[in-house]
Amino acid sequence: MFEIIRPQGIYFDNAATSLMPKEVLDVLQKYYTCKRSNIGRGMHKLGINATFKVEEVREKLMNYFNADDFYVFFVFNSTFASNISALSYRGKMNSIAFSVLEHNSAYLPWFRVAKQNNANIHYLELDAHYDVIYEGYYDVAVISHASNVIGKVNHVKRIADLMVVDGAQIVGHREINLNQSHIDVFYFSAHKCLGPYGAGALFIRKDKFEMFESAYLGGGSVKYVDRERFVLKQPPHSWESGTPAIAEIIAMGKALDLINENIDYIKTQEKQLIKRMLEVMEELGLEHYGEKDKQLPIFAFNVPGIKYLKVAELLNQHNIYVRAGHHCAHLLMDYLGIEGCVRASLHFYNTLDEINAFNEVLKKVKA
Numbered sequence: 270m271f272e273i274i275r276p277q278g279i280y281f282d283n284a285a286t287s288l289m290p291k292e293v294l295d296v297l298q299k300y301y302t303c304k305r306s307n308i309g310r311g312m313h314k315l316g317i318n319a320t321f322k323v324e325e326v327r328e329k330l331m332n333y334f335n336a337d338d339f340y341v342f343f344v345f346n347s348t349f350a351s352n353i354s355a356l357s358y359r360g361k362m363n364s365i366a367f368s369v370l371e372h373n374s375a376y377l378p379w380f381r382v383a384k385q386n387n388a389n390i391h392y393l394e395l396d397a398h399y400d401v402i403y404e405g406y407y408d409v410a411v412i413s414h415a416s417n418v419i420g421k422v423n424h425v426k427r428i429a430d431l432m433v434v435d436g437a438q439i440v441g442h443r444e445i446n447l448n449q450s451h452i453d454v455f456y457f458s459a460h461k462c463l464g465p466y467g468a469g470a471l472f473i474r475k476d477k478f479e480m481f482e483s484a485y486l487g488g489g490s491v492k493y494v495d496r497e498r499f500v501l502k503q504p505p506h507s508w509e510s511g512t513p514a515i516a517e518i519i520a521m522g523k524a525l526d527l528i529n530e531n532i533d534y535i536k537t538q539e540k541q542l543i544k545r546m547l548e549v550m551e552e553l554g555l556e557h558y559g560e561k562d563k564q565l566p567i568f569a570f571n572v573p574g575i576k577y578l579k580v581a582e583l584l585n586q587h588n589i590y591v592r593a594g595h596h597c598a599h600l601l602m603d604y605l606g607i608e609g610c611v612r613a614s615l616h617f618y619n620t621l622d623e624i625n626a627f628n629e630v631l632k633k634v635k636a
Contacts, residue, residue, distance in 0.1 A: 270531065270534070271290040271291070271292050271527050271531075272290060272291040272292070273288050273289070273290055273291075273618045274288060274289055274290070274291055274294060275288060275618075276288075276590075277588065278588030278589065278590055279588060279589045279590065279619075279623045279626060279627065280590050280619070281589060281590060281591045281613040281614060281615055281619070281623075281627065282590050282591060282592050282612075282614060283461075283566075283614045283615060283616040283619075284417050284438060284461070284567050284592075284612065284614030285461075285592055285614070286460045286461060286466075287441065287460065287461055287462060287463050287464075287616055288463070288616070288618065289463060289464070289465065289524075290463055290524070290527055292523060292527065293463060293464060293465065293520050293523050293524050293527070294520075296516070296519055296520040296523045297465060297516050297517070297520045300319075300515065300516035300519060300520075301516055304318060304319065305516075306318070306319045307319065307512055307515070308320040308323050308512075308513070308515060309489055319515055322515075322519045322522075323343070323513070323515060323518050323519065325522065326343075326518050326519060326521060326522035326525075327341050327343070327505070329522050329525055329526070330470050330472075330522075330525070333525050333529055334445050334446070334447045334455075334472065335445075335446045335447055335448045335449065336447040336448060336472055337448060338447070338448045338474055338475055338476070339447055339448075339455075339472040339473060339474050339475060340472070340473050340475060340478060340504045340505045340508075341470055341471075341472055341505055342470065342471040342472075342473070342504075342505045342508045342509060343468065343469075343470060343471075343505075343509055343513050343514075343518055344456065344468075344469045344470060344471045345467055345468065345469065345514060346458040346460070346466075346467070346468075346469045347374055347375075347435060347436075347437040347456050347457060347458045347469055348374040349469070350456030350469060350470075350471040351374050351375050351378045351379070351433075351435065351456065352378045353471070353483075353484060353485055353508070354378075354433065354454050354456070354471060354473070354481070355378035355379045355381070355382045356378065356382070356484040356485075357481045357482055357483050357484040357485070357508075358382060358409075358431075358480060358481055359480060359481060359482045360408065360409075360430070360431060360480030360481075361408045361430065362382065362383060362386040362388045362408055362409065363386075363388055363389065363408055364388055364389045364390075364391065364407040364408050364409075365379060365383045365388050365389075365390055365391070365407055365408060365409040365410070365411070365429075366390075366391040366392070366393055366405065366407045366409070366410040366411070366428060366429065367379070367380070367390070367391070367392055367393065367410075367411050367412075367600070368392070368393040368395075368401045368411075368412050368413065368423070369392055369393065369394060369395060369600045369601055369603075369604040370395070370401065370412075370413050370416045370418075370419075370421065370423070370598070370600070370601055371411060371412075371413055371435070371598070371600055371601075372413060372417050372435060372437070372596075372597050372598055373597040373598070373599065374435070374437075374597065375411055375413060375433075375435040376411065376600065379409065379411050379433065383409075388408070391405060391407065392600070393410075393412075394604075395604065398560050398562075399416075399419060399421045399559055399560050400421075400423070400424075401423050403426045403428050404428070405428060406428055406429065407428060407429040407430075408429060408430055408431065409429050409430070409431045409433060410428050410429035410431070410432055410433065411433045411434075411435070412425055412432065412433070412434050412435070413434070413435045413437075413438070414434050414435060414436045414438070414439040414445075414455075415436075415438035415439040415442075415443075415564075415565055415567075416438065416559075416567070416598075416601070417437065417438050417567065417596060417597070417598060418558070418559075418567070418569045418596045418598045418601055418610075418612060419558050419559030419560075419567065419569050419601075420438075420559060420563050420564065420565035420566065420567030420568065420569075420614075421559060421560060421563075421564070421565075422439065422443070422564040422565060425450060425451050425452055426451060427451040431453050431454065431477060431480060432451050432452050432453045432454070433453065433454040434452045434454065434455045435456065436455050436456060436457040437456075437457050437458055437461055438461065438565065438567070439457075439565075440457040440461070440462045440528075441461065441462030441463060441524075441528050441535070441616075442462075442535065442536070442539065442565055443536070443564075444532060447472060447474075452472075452474075453473070453474040453477045454471070454472065454473050454474070454477075455471075455472040456469060456470065456471040456472065457469055457470060459517065459520070459521035459524060462524060462525075462528060463524040463527060463528060464517070464520055464521040464523075464524035464525075465514075465516075465517040465520045465521065465524075466517065467514040467517045468513075468514045468517035468518045468520070468521045469521075470521075471508075478504065483501065483507055483508050483510075485508065485510055486499075486501075486510055487510030487511050488510060488511060489506065489509060489510055489511060489512075490502060490506060490507050490508065490509060490510040534617070535617040538617040538618075539565070539566050539615070539616070539617050541621065542566050542615050542617075542619055542620075542621070542624065543563050543564075543565075543566050545621050545624050545625075546566065546568055546613070546615065546624055547561060547563065547568075549624060549627065549628045549631075550568065550570060552628070553572075553628070553631055553632065553635065554573070555570040555571065555572060555573075555631075556570055556571040556572075556573060556610075557569070557570045558570065558605055558607075558610060566614065566615035566616065566619075567612065567613075567614045567615075568612065568613045568614070568615075569596075569610045569611070569612050570610060570611055570612075570613070571607065571610050571611065572611070572631070572634060572635060575634065575635075577593045577594070577608075577609050577610050577611045578593050578594070578609075580593065580611050580631075580634060581593035581611055583630070583634050584611075584627075584630060584631075584634070587626075587630045589626070589627055589630060591611055591612060591613045591614075592611070592612045592614070593609060593610070593611045593612070594609045595608070595609045596609075596610075596612055613627065
């Protein structure tokens, strides 16, 4: 097992960003102190090594996600991936569907494109178990693979010619087999799955790629330029203009290695944490939003009679770090009929002792 770099206190804000293993930080430090160089056309060993290391991570991504049928692009984060895919879309846009679970970063870029195209916009509701109710067929559908608020894992079904799936909350917790899925566009951020800030990946199915024309151009993406025209390189490099976050991409590869080697342990630990946390929710009589048969350790709740911001402030005074607000999920807040809530999000490295401490503090908050 690897060493997690921990802050002082109890860190229950992993859905916003996970903690980082020392092994990942070591990769960053090694690049910046010993290996720093740009990728691409540098004909020296530092540049050649950096290019090799970045392309090695691309190969890891293809293997880890079983994504031979996809082009894999490096991006800065999930929000960037959502925007660049939406802005680059040139396919049919008469109708689009969103689930009410969507994070604003998944929703807004495609919502704007839909509005610009006067598309019919549909919203997929939830059943009593918080499962998305898949109905109808559309040109595009945007679905979160897992909710950042209630931890619900969605089983993606094909209800559109282009299925766009936000993977920000699922990666690092569950294996994803893209080739065998109904997913056409998929993305995630490294910083939510043990990696650094500033790196992530965007996957686009090869047989859907003709629906896109890159809206992001510049150095590194073109093969030929003159006063009349330009010719882009072949994908994936046609979508990777400018210098990427090289060290962060290489470190993301290390994070994926650690996850891949320990995924069974991660799932076992999280199952225990989920069980205890649900017991605490019930013992305390909290207003808990989401299913009882939870698959990811993300818990949204309110304490009756106390503002959610106040609850988070009181927890912070006891060095317990949670998040409070709408969690960039206005559609879901509206669906739940609440203004906001507290979110405690755990990862495999959290402990039962930490949950028990959280329980004791919330008892005092309620008193």
